[in-house]
Amino acid sequence: MKLAIHPHENGFSDRWIKYCEEKGIAYKIVSCYDSDIIQQLDDCDALMWNWNQNDFRAALMARQLTISLELRGKKMFPDFKTSWHHDDKVGQKYLLEALDAPLVKTHIFYVKEQAEKWLDQTTFPKVWKLRGGAGSINVKLVRSRADAQRYVNKAFGRGFPQIDGWGRLKDKFWVLKRDKNFNAVKGIFKGIARLIIPTELARFSQREKGYIYFQDFAPNNNHDTRLVVIGNRCVGVRRYVRENDFRASGSGIKAYEPELFDKRCIKIAFDIAKKLDVQSVAFDFIWDGDDPKIVEISYTYIIGPFYDDCPGYWDDNLQWHPDKVNLQYYQMEDFIKYVAK
Ligand SMILES: Nc1ncnc2c1ncn2[C@@H]1O[C@H](COP(=O)(O)OP(=O)(O)O)[C@@H](O)[C@H]1O
Ligand SMILES: [Mg+2]
DSSP states (O other): OEEEEEOOTTSSHHHHHHHHHHHTOEEEEOOTTSTTHHHHGGGOSEEEEOOOTTOHHHHHHHHHHHHHHHHTTOEEESOHHHHTTTTOHHHHHHHHHHTTOOBOOEEEESSHHHHHHHHHHSOSOEEEEOSSOSTTTTEEEEOSHHHHHHHHHHHTTTOBOSSOHHHHHHHHHHHHHHHOSHHHHHHHHHHHHHHHSOOHHHHHSOOBOSOEEEEEOOOSOSEEEEEEEETTEEEEEEEEOOTTOSOOTTOOOEEOOGGGSOHHHHHHHHHHHHHHTOSOEEEEEEEETTEEEEEEEESOOOOSHHHHTOOEEEOTTOOEEEOOOOHHHHHHHHHHHHHHO
């Protein structure tokens, strides 16, 4: 067995490589951006590539490469079913509705007049989102019909940048308030610099337009529930919302005690992960009254203490197992078995 691994700074690949070294699994390092990548993989059984929403190159070709290699008989992590909907809340709406998953009611329009007609008869507040983005950066509360009209005008006008520089800077001030340290101050300067000198991602990504996405607002959530399912393991982090805000993702305030997690969410997470037939999936749950609802899914997530600090996982019988959590090793354990099949 031989794997190909595309390395990624701050991605999963460092741990995948460490796992291969520890277990004596043969691997070679490749770049998926090479034009002859298909041929480069001729001596490999599988490819692992932890592409994410900040990689504009991956946005251009990762899905296409994945399905092509699967048709050639290569095993992939992430495979097509795991990854096609990544960073695509529009795709996720159809996918989760098709699987009868408890998605928060989501409304999408591709025609301005239809969006306006719907806005005339709906209630507020609503939550507006772009299809992509993480850490709540493209998620806003829309308080009124007039407020919503501004979003509609922009969606069917010049569109939205994929990175909201001002929103991100505002978030850096929240981090400063939370941490009060030197790193937080550095973050503010970085945020200002990014307004003046745009990142590669900002320079090469298209503006988002031609669609508008609204979700019903579920009030009174002081946290969301992040559940990651890999095989028969489910790891949980409760994330609290920012001060005077409704958004938890990216707040950095978290808790892990297993008793904080409602078994209904864990059961739904396992059920939907099975229906999705995915190698890895993170769910964001919120409460709609007494009902757990999904707001989005993602095959990838941050690496490091955020999940390493989880004290264990549930199995699909909802039994708790204390463990030294390492999500990238869980992925590897399952993937190696799959490649060896
Ligand atoms: N419909 C909603 N009602 C109430 N809160 C929501 C809703 N959708 C999202 N949120 C909150 O906003 C946060 C970010 O939303 P999410 O869709 O997960 O975007 P991101 O991709 O940025 O994480 C969530 O963690 C949750 O706390
Ligand atoms: Mg989220």
